[in-house]
Each structure stands twice: as C-alpha cells, then as structure tokens.
Amino acid sequence: MSYVFDFPAVFEHTDALLAGTGRTLALTAIGAVAGIALGIVGAVCRAWRLAPFDRLFAVYVELIRNTPFLVQLFFIFFGLPAIGVQMNEWQAAILAVIINLGAYSTEIIRAGIEATPKGQIEAAQSLALNRLQTFRHVVLPPALLKVWPALCSQVVIVMLGTSVCSQIAAEELTFAANFIQSRNFRAFETYFIVTAIYFLLAIGIRQLMMQIGRRLIARRP
C-alpha cells in the first residue's frame, strides 16, 4: 500500500467542519424539542382516543414510519412548491426532521402513557386534580421516564439521518464533508474525520439526554 495519509489537508477546512457540526447539532436540537413535543400531542390523542385526531395521527405515524426519510425530505423541498408551498433548504430540513421524529416519538410515548397503572390516575383524582393536571403532573413524567432510553435512541437516529439533508444543499456536516473532499481529494481522511465526529456527537447526545431525563423528569440529583 503506497497511499500516504494527509490529515492536515482536512484540518485546513476546520472552519467548514465546525460550521457543519454546529448546524447538524442545531437541526437535531430543534428537531428533538419540537419532534418530542409533537410526539406528546400525538401520543395523548392516540392514548385518549380523541376523535378525529387519534385517526389522523394513526395515519400520519404509518405514513412516516413506512417511507424513507430522504423521500420525505424531497417531497417537502421539491414537491410542495408545486402546490405553492415554498421553503428554503433549512426550513425544509427542519420541517422534515420534526415530522419524522414526531411520528416515531408518538408511538414511543404512547407506549409509556398506556403503561400508567390505573392506581396512579385514581390517586390523582382522589386529590382533586383535573384531567389535564393529572396528565401533566402524574401521567406524563413517569411515562417519559419509562420510554426515555428509546427516545434518546430515536433522537440519535434522527441526528445521523440529518446527513441526507446535504442532498437539498443544507450545509450541515455531511455537506461540509462533501465540499472538503471535493477540494482536497482526500476522501479517506475527510470521511474518516467526519465519521469520527458523527460518532462522538451520537455518544454525546445520548449522554446529555440521559442526564436531562434524570435531572428534569425524575428530579433526582
């Protein structure tokens, strides 16, 4: 093997790598917060059978879970303008991520809500909490805690999936990688570095989310 590695050729583009990483993180953060919020709403509609929203969410969940993310993204970015809905690449990317995570988290959170023991709700009722207070203070926090590891995994999957947003020219980390290797022709080094960055981001996001779960939802030190 006569190939000579040249990693400094990648680090000449550190600015682009950092910018791409930052945008990937921002896209993931916005998508995670809004997607999980959408998932909570969907899970409530499904678990409480709130017609007609329960049916609408059921269709939405099946639609999203049974189609590729890239196609969803293309549909939003290239398809919707045909009916007059114009978006720039970031708006389309953010919307696609929220819609995608919203569907998966609807199903995940619903499982947590449906696992609530009946006695918990009766205890809340006997303390004169109304339905919304019961949900907000008694049902939702333990439900989220129960499914939190699954939600963390889904957010990581979504973060890795944002790499396809490079295909609509959203300048995130994969876009930066493609750009850098088209300049320095160092495909091995560039994708090696970017792979390592994704790996570290995935580990970091999982750790951070587990901490958030423990501190904010369980309120344990």
Next chain:
Amino acid sequence: MALVRIDALHKHFGSNHVLKGIDLDIEEGQVIALIGRSGSGKSTLLRTINGLESFDEGCIEVDGERIHPHETDLRALRQKVGMVFQQFNLFPHLSAGQNVMLATRIVRKMPEAEARELAKAMLLKVGLQDKFDAFPDQLSGGQQQRVAIARALAMQPRVLLCDEITSALDPELVNEVLAVVKDLAAEGMTLIMVTHEMRFAREVGDKLVFMYQGRVHEAGDPREVFANPQTPELAAFIGSIN
C-alpha cells in the same frame, strides 16, 4: 346533621347489581369499619364516596356537597374526601415531600413555601419528618403508606377513606400504619375504612358495617356486633376469620 349521607344508593356493573340500596349516615368524627366478603360491595361503596365509581340511583352528600348519579365533575367533592389505597399509589417520580405537596400546590394553588411547610407538618404527623427527600422506591411499604396518608391529609379533607390500606403490607409493617390511623381517629378525623383487621375495627371503630350481597346486612357498635351477631351470615363471616 350527618357529615356523610348515603341515600338509596344503587350501582350495577353491567348486569351485576353490586349495590342494592345502601342507606348510611356517618357523623363527624366517627370511625366506620366496612367489613364483608370480597364481592360484597364494600370497596365499591367506598369508592363511590369520592366518585371513583359512578352510581345509578340514589344520592351521596358529603359536608353539604351533593353528588347525583353519573355526575362527572367531582373536584369539589374530592377536596372534602381524602383516600388512601391498598397499593399506596405514590407518584414514583416525586419525593415523599413532593408527593405530599403536589395537590396543595396545583389544586389549592398554595405558594411553594407554605405547601412545603404543610408537607413537613404532615410527614411529621405520620412520623416521617426525616424522609422528605426520599423517593418512594427508597421507602418500605409501611413508610410509603404513611406518606400516602400524609398526602391525603395535606388537602385537609373532612373524611378520609381507607381501602384495605394494610392488605398489601408485610405483617411486621401493619402496626406502624394502624398506629397512624389510630392517632387520626383520636384527633377526631372521620374515617371510613374497608378493613380485614378485625381487632383494629373492634378497638378503634365507632360503628361496624357488615356488607352482604350489596346490602348493609348488619351495623352497630363493633364490640356488640362481634359479640352478638344477629344474622347467620355475619356469624359465619366472623367464624371464617377467627
């Protein structure tokens, strides 16, 4: 006037007629022990008093708050009626203190500091003042049940319903919970208990109510009722326990 009035109460579970016309008046400060075989309707009766079960006919009135069949907004009633459950039902994501504070904070809208002081006082009452920050999974069954009592008391109910509150406890933990209930009775709390602790019912109860097939079959002073059961069904029930 009676604090709790139950008039001609009927309830069906589908085709099963579980409460067949219950009339019961409970005075302020009384301790009522509801006994009977499983399926006799005693737990169902208890659960109708704070609206966890609906009913089909009749009327329940607690401290002037009337409920009618199939009523759904029962929050006013529930502020007057506390309940303690067989399975404790503490909220697992909240510490003992937060469990006690939750309803006073969000239902009574009590300021944080005041709710905290009240929660501390309630935990002191059940002998758990040092467990404010402990989570339910760090407490024994008896301690969890005492937190559940403190949680119900924090809402300052006029009546406390106890649904077999020692049945899920290991035998050695039963007494610490019964001791708390005994203190409450001594302070004049109105208590309605479904219980299998016959000795406790006899010692602490003011009135024993024996339920049989959805009716109040016999009722009266616990010592007398135990000593002289008037019906063969109660005699058989007492015999089956001893």
